[in-house]
Structure formats: C-alpha cells, structure tokens
Amino acid sequence: MPKYKQFDKDKVLEAASNVFHEKGYNGTSIDEILTATGLSRSSLYDSFKDKHNLYLQSLEFYKESNDKKFQSVDEKNLNGFQKLETMFKGVVNHLVENPDDNGCLLVNAAAEMSKQCFKTSQVICNNKDEVQNLFSSWISDAEQKKVLKLNKPAKIYGQFLYNTLCGLRVMSQSGAGKTELNNVVKVALDSLN
Amino acid sequence: MPKYKQFDKDKVLEAASNVFHEKGYNGTSIDEILTATGLSRSSLYDSFKDKHNLYLQSLEFYKESNDKKFQSVDEKNLNGFQKLETMFKGVVNHLVENPDDNGCLLVNAAAEMSKQCFKTSQVICNNKDEVQNLFSSWISDAEQKKVLKLNKPAKIYGQFLYNTLCGLRVMSQSGAGKTELNNVVKVALDSLN
C-alpha cells in the first residue's frame, strides 16, 4: 500500500478515545481498538508504540477537543456569568441527550488510573488547573462588569465550580436525571450571588 | 481443615474491597485478591461464586461501612447544619490524611462499571438516593431550628450537596490539596444561607 501514512491520526485517536471512554483502560482490548479504528495490528503498534501510549494520546486528544468546546463558549459575546450558564447548560444537555455516554473520559481516567499512572494523573491535573483558571477568569469578568458581587476571591469560585462539574459527571453515571442535574447547576450558580 | 467456615466473611470482603478500591474491577486479578484475603482459590469460588459476584458483595460491604460513618454523625447531638459541617470536614480530613487512598470505591465503580453492569449501577443509584435523603433531612432540621433560611426545597439542596461530595472524591484524585478541598466545602456550605 502506501509509502506515507494512510490513516488520519486524529480519526484514529477519536475512535480509540471513544472505546476507552466506554470501557476504561483495563476494560478494552487491543482487538476492540483495531475494529473501532479500522487499523491493522502492525500499523497500530508501529504508530502508537503500545496500548498504554495510545491511551495517553487518546486522553490528550479528548482533553483538547474538550478545550475547544470551552473556547467556543469563551469566544461568545457574553459576560462571564452568562458564559458559565451557557457552559453548564451545554454539559447538562449533553449528559441528558446522550444517556449512554459514559460520563467524562478524564473523570473516568482519574478514577481508574490516576493512582497507577503518573502521566495520566498529569493530564488530569493539568486539565483541572486549566478549567479552574478559565472559570475564575469568567467570574472575575462578571465581577468587573458588576454582574456579580462576590465575597470571596474569584479563584475560590473557580475551584468550587470545577468541583460541581466533576460531580455532575459522576451523578449522570449514578442514575441522575435531567431535573436533578439542573437543580444542582441552579444551586451552584445561585451561590455566586 | 474445618467443618465450618474458618474465615470471617466481613474480613474477606473488607480486604477484597480494598483491592478493588485500589485497582478497580478490571485491574485486579483473582491472585491479588487471594493474597490480600489469605483465602484459598477453592474457598473463594466456593463462598463467592466468582469474581463479579465478589465485586458486587464488596461494593455492598463498602457502602454499608460508609453508611455507618454517616449514621455516627447523624447520632451526634447537633443540628442538621452542624452535622453537614462535621461530615464534610471528616471527608476532607480523610482525603488529605490518606493521599494514597484511591478516592471512593463507589465513585470509581460508577466510572468504571455503571454502564456495563446493571447491578453495579443499582448499588450506586441506591447509595445516591440514600445519601441525598439523609442530607435533605439534615437541611430540613436546620431550617426547622431556624439555623438556615432557605429559598429552595430541602430536597434540592440534598442533591446539590451530594453532587459536591462526588466532586470532592474526583478532585482528590486529580491532585487537589487540602486548601482546595476546604475552599470547595466552604463555598458549598455558605451557599445554604
């Protein structure tokens, strides 16, 4: 066949991250990844070294495509509080409309792998810090625009809201329905006033 | 050896749940469970049927020992809000003092297994409902005793606080430290006023 790579690396990582998302690291076999990606065994090992390395790259891919969603909210012409509302509404909608979606790959990775793989924990920790900082900046913006009047530093609310977000992902995997998730978001956002 | 069972079933389930807690379902082998419990292969299969069944029993055991911690807080002579404070302080303390503790077995089970095993999801969902109800009753108590003045039904705050609790478990597995976790609890509890 080809002299240069025939497959789209991003497509492969997307397919792989879907499988890992569904079944976890220890729960997915290489064979499942091969059928999901359409790759041959040799190509996979040639291009991705081994299962563990593919997992890490899948995590990074998932994180980046997650970042893009946050960025698209960030680019809207809204104040920080409205961005928070938009983002949480989007998360809840996604969880409700995709009941078979297995939560969040990064949360699942934190639960399954963080204590067993340092590199996994690094990806997760970086994600946490980035998202918290983004939330904090939104909150600062809302404060500056006098939409919110806070009695704690914005950073602390960023931590709190990230915690709320993680909770939502777990709750959706624990049988929580739409109204339950909406209630949580409502209380969390109301607490900013 | 004996004519009647020689091992303490609770001790076995405790040891097994520790291993599952550390490595997850798919990440632990029967051999690891045998060495952790000290049981022989035959005894284990004789008494617990198979790995999956042992996992479910370990989940139940973990859930019940968790329940006991909640009950011991509930039995204190405190108003509902103080019970919440005590409970969250206890959770954060435990997470901080046991940094190698792999979060919460039930949260990890939700992430790893809830979409692949109905019985697991049942245990998790039951736990969610029970804990939410307990929290709601504490909040109602605080309202009745005029410690809190709420503008939403107590049930909604129960959902919110359970969400906060799940978040803490994930955050601690994502590299969050003591002050970060305390900040989250502070904002969550302050939001009740």
Added chain:
DNA sequence: AAAACATCGGAATGAATATTCCAAATTATT
C-alpha cells in the same frame, strides 16, 4: 521498469487470566 521503502494482514508467541477439579486435611457426629 526496477529498486527502495513504508504499510498492512495475519499467523505466532508467550504471558496472564478466570475458573474447575480432585485429593488431602480436619473437624463434628455417631
């Protein structure tokens, strides 16, 4: 067109896995 090169399919390997099975060991009952 021929040589060089990268990818691919699939068989092969070897280790790890969950589970079964049987004989030995031990205690309770008669």
Added chain:
DNA sequence: AATAATTTGGAATATTCATTCCGATGTTTT
C-alpha cells in the same frame, strides 16, 4: 474409633490478552 461433612491447596484447563514478526502489497523515486 469410624464415618460423614466440609474446607483447602495446588495442579490443570481453557481463554484471552498484548505484543512481535514476516511475507505480501502497494507507492514513490530513480
């Protein structure tokens, strides 16, 4: 003491798994 009952240790089995390897296939370059 002997029999019945039950657990246990460890060997045996049969799958599944991640990974390696090689010959075949196709593409680019000369």
